[in-house]
Amino acid sequence: MSFVRNLFFSLRRYRFLLRQLVLRDFKVKYKRSVLGVAWSLLYPLLTMSVLALVFSNVFRFSTPGVSYIAYLLIGLTWFNYFSEASNLCMSTIVANFPLINKVYVPKYIFPLSKCLFVGINFLLTLIPLYLVILLTGTGLCWQHLLLPYSFLCLFLFTLGMGFFLAAVSVFLRDMFYIYGIVLSLWMYLTPVMYDIDIITNRPLRFLMSLNPLYQLIRFARTVILSHATPSAAQFAGCAVPALLMLTLGAWVFKKKQDRFVYYM
Amino acid sequence: MELPMIRAQGLGMQFNLGVEKGFSLKQGFIDCFDSRKRAERKRHSDFWALRDVSFSVSRGEVVGLVGANGAGKSTLLKLVAGVLKPSAGTLTVRGSICPMIELGAGIDMELTARENIFLNAAVMGYSERFIRSKFDEIVAFSELEAFLDVPVRNFSSGMVARLAFSVATVVEPEILIVDEILSVGDLAFQAKSEEKMLQMIGGGTTVLYVSHSTASIRSLCSRVIWLEHGRIQGIGGADEICTLYENHALPCLHPGAAM
Structure with a gap:
């Protein structure tokens, strides 16, 4: 219990630092770019156009009954949040060594700030997503109000992964290479660009459905594309892996954080 | 006791x-x-x-x-x-604690002096209200009024040191940790920064001084x-x-x- 209380106090004390770190990332990201924040909207639209062009015309992927473009964009938005944020988290401790070595700052604040920073970008990419939802005639429904639940679970899952990666990469720099490979494999194993039903091997399909990111994306697709309320199993499928990952990541990070300074 | x-x-x-x-x-x-x-x-x-x-x-x-x-x-x-x-x-x-072990922890070269004052102060654990109330004092001490909105990467190393010193010394900590008296910048600023440090050390706070x-x-x-x-x-x-x-x-x- 005292752990939670300490966390609460240090978050209160360092909330100004947290905001400054997020703000810094935002300012640095768009420095010296002419279009600035507009890139947050343009970039996902353009990548999605490329992918939609390739997959619907060259590979002839389609999702019967729903717009393939909307289907693809949901998967991409959710998956990109995870891959970008977790990737940024991984280098936070190593990159902030000079700082950690000079003054005391709670170290968890670095991965947390990255997850929040990419989270703001994520919210911005919802604008092109809703544009696509409207333009493709997918339409809206009251269940959209359930989507923040999926955002929250995605955030917690990514944060847990970020803690884990940030801690491990201090001791094992190979992680930077390994995780790059893991991410691209993960991307193809997650039904982002294709429908999971094209997998005909039943045991394999079952294994793939255990992927937490698939569960998170499926939740969003159920709401946006099918206009349906996700089942209780789907709600649990989002929250359980998120909380497990967060617990694991935070535990590893907390256990190892005092040893970070030795590995500069 | x-x-x-x-x-x-x-x-x-x-x-x-x-x-x-x-x-x-x-x-x-x-x-x-x-x-x-x-x-x-x-x-x-x-x-x-x-x-x-x-x-x-x-x-x-x-x-x-x-x-x-x-x-x-x-x-x-x-x-x-x-x-x-x-x-x-x-x-x-x-x-x-105010650790004056090394200055400039958390200075980001891409940001302007103004943005860095806030970032650096946040790193030292100060609250936003505190730093807003002390902002003018910091700027005045650093003598960098004319360069507030210039990215720090265009600063000379002496100017960066002056900025960092001014942010770090604006506090009245209960415990001050000093690793050598820091005198930074040009001759005039060196005298000023040394005087400031001596004043902080002599000001009744608890000091650990190397x-x-x-x-x-x-x-x-x-x-x-x-x-x-x-x-x-x-x-x-x-x-x-x-x-x-x-x-x-x-x-x-x-x-x-x-x-």
């Missing part, structure tokens, strides 16, 4: 010098089979930067730290600042801790310990004193 501001009991800090090499598969493989070799290598690479250090500092005391390079002074400061966690013993620190100049230790400190190879060699009045330390460090200048 009032509780001491800093209290160390049997403090020890161990570094593993072999850690630099990191983990290699070959080493790990060999270690699996030869635990004797592993223990031996570990013993060779373990190094105690501090050992059995006990002392306490009461409110308002100015305590100096002397000792040769590598005696453990900076390690001790980092422990008090909370950057390092002790490997043995206990350390209790009461009150807010210096190689026994003259400044004598004039500022009430008590001195002399560290040698990570252990306390002497602790006591400034004059007494400084003389002992001088005789030990510079035996040729005081013939006969080293005997």
Whole structure:
């Protein structure tokens, strides 16, 4: 219990630092770019156009009954949040060594700030997503109000992964290479660009459905594309892996954080 | 009786010098089979930067730290600042700390001076309200009014140091940790920054002060801790310990004193 209380106090004390770190990332990201924040909207639209062009015309992927473009964009938005944020988290401790070595700052604040920073970008990419939802005639429904639940679970899952990666990469720099490979494999194993039903091997399909990111994306697709309320199993499928990952990541990070300074 | 501001009991800090090499598969493989070799290598690479250090500092005391390079002074400061966690013993620190160990922690070259003041202040753990109320004071002291919205990467190194110094010294901490008196910038600013530091040290706060100049230790400190190879060699009045330390460090200048 005292752990939670300490966390609460240090978050209160360092909330100004947290905001400054997020703000810094935002300012640095768009420095010296002419279009600035507009890139947050343009970039996902353009990548999605490329992918939609390739997959619907060259590979002839389609999702019967729903717009393939909307289907693809949901998967991409959710998956990109995870891959970008977790990737940024991984280098936070190593990159902030000079700082950690000079003054005391709670170290968890670095991965947390990255997850929040990419989270703001994520919210911005919802604008092109809703544009696509409207333009493709997918339409809206009251269940959209359930989507923040999926955002929250995605955030917690990514944060847990970020803690884990940030801690491990201090001791094992190979992680930077390994995780790059893991991410691209993960991307193809997650039904982002294709429908999971094209997998005909039943045991394999079952294994793939255990992927937490698939569960998170499926939740969003159920709401946006099918206009349906996700089942209780789907709600649990989002929250359980998120909380497990967060617990694991935070535990590893907390256990190892005092040893970070030795590995500069 | 009032509780001491800093209290160390049997403090020890161990570094593993072999850690630099990191983990290699070959080493790990060999270690699996030869635990004797592993223990031996570990013993060779373990190094105690501090050992059995006990002392306490009461409110308002100015305590100096002397000792040769590598005696453990900076390690001790980092422990008090909370950057390092002790490997043995206990350390209790009461009150807010301003660690002036190295300036400019968290300066981002891509940001402007104005943005950096806020970022740097946040890194030092100050609140937003505090820094907004002190903003003008910081800017005035740094004399960088004309460059507030210039990215710091276009600054000269002296200007960066002035900015960092001004942010760090705006506080009135309960415990001040100083690693050498920092005088930064050009001649005029050096005088100004030194005066500011002396004023902070003399202002009634609790100070832990490291210096190689026994003259400044004598004039500022009430008590001195002399560290040698990570252990306390002497602790006591400034004059007494400084003389002992001088005789030990510079035996040729005081013939006969080293005997």
